[in-house]
Amino acid sequence: MSEREQSQAAQGGPSRRRGPVPTWSWARTPPARLVRSGIQYGALVPLLKFIAPFTVIGKRNLGKLKGPAVFVANHQSHFDAPVSLAALGGRIRRRLVVAAAADYFYSSAVKGAAASLALGTVPFVRSGGSSRESLQFLKDLVGKGWSVLIFPSGTRGTGASGFKKGFAYLAVDAQVPVVPLYLDGLDQVMPKGSFIPLPGGVVVGIGPPIAPGHDYNDLVRRAEAGVAEVRTVVKGWEGT
Amino acid sequence: MPRNPLANPLFLPVFWRVLLLLVVGLAAVVLSQRRSLEVWRRSTLFLRARTWFVIGPLFVLAVFIGGFVAFLLATFVVVQGCSEFVRIAAIDRRYAYLLILGGELGLLVAALARDFFGFLPFGFFIALTLVPILSGRITDAHRQVADTLVGYVFVALPMAYIVFVKSAEPWGLNFLVIVTVSVALSDIAAYATGSALRGRKLMPRVDPTKTWGGALGNLIGAAVGVGWLWVAVPPEWSIAAVVVLVLVIAFGSVWADLTGGFIQRAFRTEVRSTVLLGYGGVLSRVDSLLITFPLSYYALILVLKVVG
Numbered sequence: 001m002s003e004r005e006q007s008q009a010a011q012g013g014p015s016r017r018r019g020p021v022p023t024w025s026w027a028r029t030p031p032a033r034l035v036r037s038g039i040q041y042g043a044l045v046p047l048l049k050f051i052a053p054f055t056v057i058g059k060r061n062l063g064k065l066k067g068p069a070v071f072v073a074n075h076q077s078h079f080d081a082p083v084s085l086a087a088l089g090g091r092i093r094r095r096l097v098v099a100a101a102a103d104y105f106y107s108s109a110v111k112g113a114a115a116s117l118a119l120g121t122v123p124f125v126r127s128g129g130s131s132r133e134s135l136q137f138l139k140d141l142v143g144k145g146w147s148v149l150i151f152p153s154g155t156r157g158t159g160a161s162g163f164k165k166g167f168a169y170l171a172v173d174a175q176v177p178v179v180p181l182y183l184d185g186l187d188q189v190m191p192k193g194s195f196i197p198l199p200g201g202v203v204v205g206i207g208p209p210i211a212p213g214h215d216y217n218d219l220v221r222r223a224e225a226g227v228a229e230v231r232t233v234v235k236g237w238e239g240t
Numbered sequence: 241m242p243r244n245p246l247a248n249p250l251f252l253p254v255f256w257r258v259l260l261l262l263v264v265g266l267a268a269v270v271l272s273q274r275r276s277l278e279v280w281r282r283s284t285l286f287l288r289a290r291t292w293f294v295i296g297p298l299f300v301l302a303v304f305i306g307g308f309v310a311f312l313l314a315t316f317v318v319v320q321g322c323s324e325f326v327r328i329a330a331i332d333r334r335y336a337y338l339l340i341l342g343g344e345l346g347l348l349v350a351a352l353a354r355d356f357f358g359f360l361p362f363g364f365f366i367a368l369t370l371v372p373i374l375s376g377r378i379t380d381a382h383r384q385v386a387d388t389l390v391g392y393v394f395v396a397l398p399m400a401y402i403v404f405v406k407s408a409e410p411w412g413l414n415f416l417v418i419v420t421v422s423v424a425l426s427d428i429a430a431y432a433t434g435s436a437l438r439g440r441k442l443m444p445r446v447d448p449t450k451t452w453g454g455a456l457g458n459l460i461g462a463a464v465g466v467g468w469l470w471v472a473v474p475p476e477w478s479i480a481a482v483v484v485l486v487l488v489i490a491f492g493s494v495w496a497d498l499t500g501g502f503i504q505r506a507f508r509t510e511v512r513s514t515v516l517l518g519y520g521g522v523l524s525r526v527d528s529l530l531i532t533f534p535l536s537y538y539a540l541i542l543v544l545k546v547v548g
Contacts, residue, residue, distance in 0.1 A: 050316060188327065198336055199323040201521065 022106075022123065023137055027116035028146075033094065039118050040093065045086045051199045052079060052189045056087045057237055058206035058230065061179070065209060068095070068147045070171045072163070072223050073181035074231075075151035077190045079197065080183055081119055084149055087181075087204035097141055099124035099150040102134070124150075124166075135166055142174040152223070163224050168216040177209035178219065180226035184234050203237065205230035245304035253471045254304075254417055258296050261421075261468065265292070265428065291516050295525075303406070303416055310406075311347065318343035318399050320522040321530075325391040328507050328523075334371055335388040342367065343396030350403035357404055364392050394503070395523065398530035405537050411474040418472050419489060419536055422465025423529045426493040429461030430454040442494070447501030455494050462489040481543045488539040492532030500527045 026032055048054065073084055081098045088096065102123035106112035115121040122141070125134045138148050148170065152163035171178045185202035207230040210222050245251040266289050270280070280286055302313040322343050326336040342364045349356050356363075368388055372381035406412035434454030442450040463486045466473070473482060500523075516525050 050319075053320075194333060196333075196337060198326065198333060199319050199340075200327070201320075 022112075024112065024116045024122060027113075027120065027122075028097070028141075032117060033120075036117060036120055037090075037094070040085065041090075044082055044118065048079075048082055048086050051197050052083060052186065052202045054083055054087055054202040054204055056204050056206065057234060058208075059087075059089070061206050061208045062088065062092060065092075065177065065179070067176065068142050068145055068174075069177045069179050069209060070142070070167050071096075071147065071149040071179045071181055072152050072167050072227065073149070073183055074227060075153045076183060077186040077192070079186045079190050079202075080151060081121070081149065083183060083186060083202055083204060084181060085119060087206070088149075092147060093120075095145055096120060096147045096149055097122045097138075099134075099138060099148055101126055102130075131166070135169055138170050139174050142170065142176055147176075152220075163220050165216050165220055167223070168219040171212040172214060172216055172219055175212050177211060178223050178226070179209050180207035180223055180230050181205065182207075182227055182230040182234050184231070203234050205234040205237075207233075242305045242307035242309050245301060248304055248413075250414070250417075250472055251300075251304045254469065255297070255300050257468055257471070258300050258421065261425070262289075262293055262296050265289070295516070299420065300417070303413060311351065311403075314347050314399055314403060315344060317522060317526055318347060318396055321395040321399070321526060322391060324521045324523040325395050328504060329387040329391060330507070331387055331391065332384050334375065335368065335384050338367060338371060339388050339391050339396065342392055343399060346396055346400030347403050350400040351407055354404060354408055357400070360400060361393065361397060364396075365389060390503075394499075394527075395530060398534055401534045401537070402529075405533070411476070414472045414474050415537065415540070416533075418466060418469050418485075419533055420529060421469055422462045422486075422489045423493055423532050425465035425468075426458045426461035426490055427528055429464070430457035430493065430497070433457030433460065443498055446498050446505075450494070450497055450501070454497075455490075458493045459486075459490040462486045462493065465489070477540070477544070478547060480547045481540055484539055484543045485536055488536040489532055492535045493528045495535075496528040496531035499531060500524065 027036075071084065071088070073080060081100070085093050085096070085098070098119055098121045100106070100115055100119075100121035100123065102125045105115045105121060106123040112123065122137065123134065124138070125131045138150075142148060148167075150167045150170075152167045167178065170176075182205040183202065184205070185200055188198070189200050189202065190197040207226045210219070210226050213219055213222075269285050269289060299313070302310045319340055322340045323336070325331075326339065331339070346360050346364075349360060365385075368385050372378050372385070402416060406416050409415065431454070433456055434449075434451050437451070437453030437456070439451045439453040441448060442452055442455055466482060466486050466489070477485075516522055
């Protein structure tokens with residue numbers, strides 16, 4: 001199957017069936033968003049500033065965004081998503097969903113509900129036939145004006161390369177820009193395998209938006225290069 | 241309980257003096273650099289100035305409000321400082337959590353149960369030994385216990401001393417403000433005079449960057465700091481006590497520089513944290529205070545007892 005065919009299959013055809021993957025749509029209703037704002041402004045962001053005080057570099061790049069975007073970041077820790085949300089700021093965060101591993105975060109209803117409500121996560125099936133449904137679901141959300149934060153490495157601790165193509169299908173098919181993020185320091189705060197954070201400073205680098213183009217593989221390469229470029233800026237800044 | 245800082249007649253004089261110091265310091269840096277604003281904005285000095293403009297007023301407000309506000313600030317320093325030490329010394333996570341917990345408990349004991357303050361170091365040692373006993377992991381345990389103890393005495397215990405002195409002494413708040421501002425000025429003056437005068441190295445094998453010129457700056461900074469906050473000096477302190485205080489603050493600042501230097505060299509690690517922009521981290525900003533504070537407190541007590 002060609003990439004375009006794969007992408008068309010991912011679009012799910014005219015029926016746009018949801019299948020067995022739940023969408024947790026209640027978490028994007030106005031009351032839930034209000035509760036989420038309260039949780040994030042009142043507890044999550046202050047707590048993160050205490051445990052992992054973060055500095056944001058390149059925030060002016062967000063000013064160039066006029067609509068939804070796909071944010072891609074390196075993945076080191078369970079703190080990646082909350083710190084990214086806090087770093088992106090309220091304007092972006094209000095209409096942003098986080099693609100979270102369905103097999104991990106949605107393994108139980110309570111865990112899924114808590115993640116959906118507090119962080120605005122949506123279940124993303126990482127492999128198998130349902131992954132296309134997940135992708136299609138994300139495209140629907142982008143079509144409705146929602147941005148998506150995704151960790152294309154797939155799992156924690158894999159660095160800023162080896163991105164999987166899911167985000168590229170999303171960005172190219174929906175024709176929305178990709179914004180590279182680089183998170184530095186969270187591997188020290190809460191690496192894979194640890195469940196209690198060890199506080200420390202964190203830097204979040206935000207790169208300029210990357211135009212989606214029409215080639216999935218090319219977009220993956222450009223996004224990897226974008227994240228690597230932000231990494232260089234962040235490391236250089238820390239050395240000052 | 242938190243208090244209205246404005247109700248304390250000392251608050252405004254101290255607040256304005258600290259603010260004025262920051263403005264004068266910023267102006268001095270801008271004039272000495274003579275760079276374009278755009279270049280200067282990206283420099284380390286600008287980041288440091290920015291950091292000072294945040295932590296200076298925040299510190300004054302927190303200590304005058306007191307209660308849980310001051311406790312939160314102390315907690316932040318303990319948690320971040322201990323975490324940085326853990327990374328410098330490559331301490332195992334289970335010991336690290338105990339170090340942070342011990343630091344927090346020390347703050348609580350110092351504020352609420354001062355009778356047990358003397359038990360803190362021994363109690364922490366006993367608690368530490370429980371880690372290898374209960375986990376059964378004894379390989380490298382002696383090194384982990386020893387390094388965690390160093391972290392406790394270097395970072396956590398002095399923070400507990402700060403809370404202890406502030407709550408135990410009628411002039412605790414005055415002492416805290418005077419010593420903190422003087423130590424900060426002492427460090428800044430050491431950096432400025434050390435860069436300007438250079439001169440002979442103080443202890444080249446321990447810290448190759450520290451010079452006699454810098455040590456002179458420490459003394460000048462300490463004297464200016466105490467003089468600048470003369471309004472906070474309690475009437476029961478004699479002139480001799482104040483002179484000794486200045487000398488001990490300068491001496492403690494130099495000692496802290498050398499101690500920080502040998503600790504980082506001993507562990508062959510320099511942790512760069514981004515918690516305080518422009519500085520290596522919380523620990524490198526407060527290490528002088530952590531050593532100087534208990535030292536100058538007991539020096540002052542001794543002089544007040546002996547000389548009066």
